Amino acid sequence: MADAPFPSRRAVLAGAGALAAAPARAERLVADATGRRIGVPDRIARVFPAGPPAAILLYSLAPDLLAGWPARPPSPAEAAFLTRESAALPQIGRLTGRDNSANVEAVLAQRPDLVLDYGSTRPVFVDLAGRVQQQTGLPTLLLDGALPRIPETYRLLGEILDRREAAATRAAAAERILADAVSAAEALRARGRPRVLYVRGPRGLETGVAGSINTEIIEFAGAENVAASALGAGSLVQVSMEQVLAWNPDWVVAIHPGFPAHAKADPLWQALPAARRGRLVLAPGLPFGWVDFPPSVNRLLGLMWLPVLFGLRPRDGLAEAVADFHALFFHRRPDAAQVAALLGPALPGA
Structure with a gap:
């Protein structure tokens, strides 16, 4: 699911008209995270991701099924962390979020066997999945994007796509990361929760509040947003x-690569004690953000990093763990220099 609510006054799909898709012959029924039972082909060879979170989830499990990238193709910097074949996939448009740009013709032109969405399962998004299915004639599945549900989501998607073994491996890895994050969060609360301000944009003046999927991992890691x-x-x-100055956070976690330079040159940001103490950090964002951009399974990396940032876990071993994660979930192991470049702005003194 996209990182913004679906705008109800806009059409889900442009140019739907009277176009009707010939539905794929249903070989079996599967249930998505909402409990809807939907007929899907027995053999699934191509999947249209409704938004970036779904594209990352699908890429992490079955990159050969990914029809393309909803928002834009990967940049050269992002492509360096992806398989060559997946990085070369085209932009296909998105069906959800503020920038929904795909229409029925664009979806059907990809000849997918199903549409996959991933994120909130609130009624508005369940309704959206139903409307996409009605307008395209394609089975449309919605999976739960909540952090604690990532292992369950992998297993469910493995059943749907007949990739059970690969899904089980990723579910087990996610369970280990989540369990360690829960343990670290308990220790952090016992020690004293750090007060964190998460900022987006080049000037750092956008953030997420309670209930926002964009800041979910801050609270999950035991910190206070x-x-x-x-x-x-x-x-x-x-x-x-x-x-910002009145809140006086202990840490500022940014995701825009241009923000640290702005903060260093801005007297107001420099007046913030956290900035003066070197506690203004840039969350890694290649090939996908570690905090939320977009909010998909890539956030597991953020749960590996934050306990280290807050001093609950040693730095030794994080680089290797990050490389292992990339190899499993992103299908390409980064070299030591790539990992060092990711961690440098994310850990003071690294």
């Missing part, structure tokens, strides 16, 4: 420097 404590529930919000 200062914006959530101050602003309550919602999704993404704009904030002011006055608010």
Whole structure:
């Protein structure tokens, strides 16, 4: 699912018209995360991801089934962490989120066997999946994107795609990462929760509040999201420097690569004690963000990193663990220099 709610006043698909797709012959029934039972072909050879989170989930399990990238093709920097074949896949448009750009013709032109969405299972998104299925004639499945459900989601997708062994391997790895994150979070709460401000954009003035999937891993890791404590529930919000200074977070976690240079040159950001103490860090973002951009299984890397950042886990071993994760989930092991470049801005003094 995309990182913003579906805009209800806009059409789900442009140009639907009277176009009707010939539905694929259903060989078997499968259940998605919402409990909907949907007929899918017995052999699935091509899947259309509804948004970037679904594309990453699918790529991590079955890259050969991925029809293309919903938002844009990978940049050269991102492609360096992906398989050559997957990096060369085209942009196919997205069906969810603020920038939904695919229409019925674009979906059908890819000749997929099904449409896969991944993220929130709130009623609005269940309804969206039903409408996509009705308009395209393609089975459309919605899987739960919540962090704790990642192992369950892998196993379910493995059943759907007949990739059970590969799914079980990834589910087990995700379970280990989540269990360690829960243990670290308990230790962090006992020691004293760090107050964290997560910032997006080149100026660092967008953040997520309580209930936002964009900041889910901050709380999961045992830290306090200062914006959530101050602003309550919602999704993404704009904030002011006055608010940032008043919150006085212990850590600032940014995701835009241009933000650290901006903060270093901005007297207001430099007035923040966390910035002066070197506690303004850039979350790695290649090939996908470690915090939320987009919020998919790539966030497991963030749960490996944050306990190290907060001093609960040793730095020794993190680089190897990151390389192992990439090899399993992204199908390409980065070299030592690539991992060092990822971790340098993410760990003070690294």
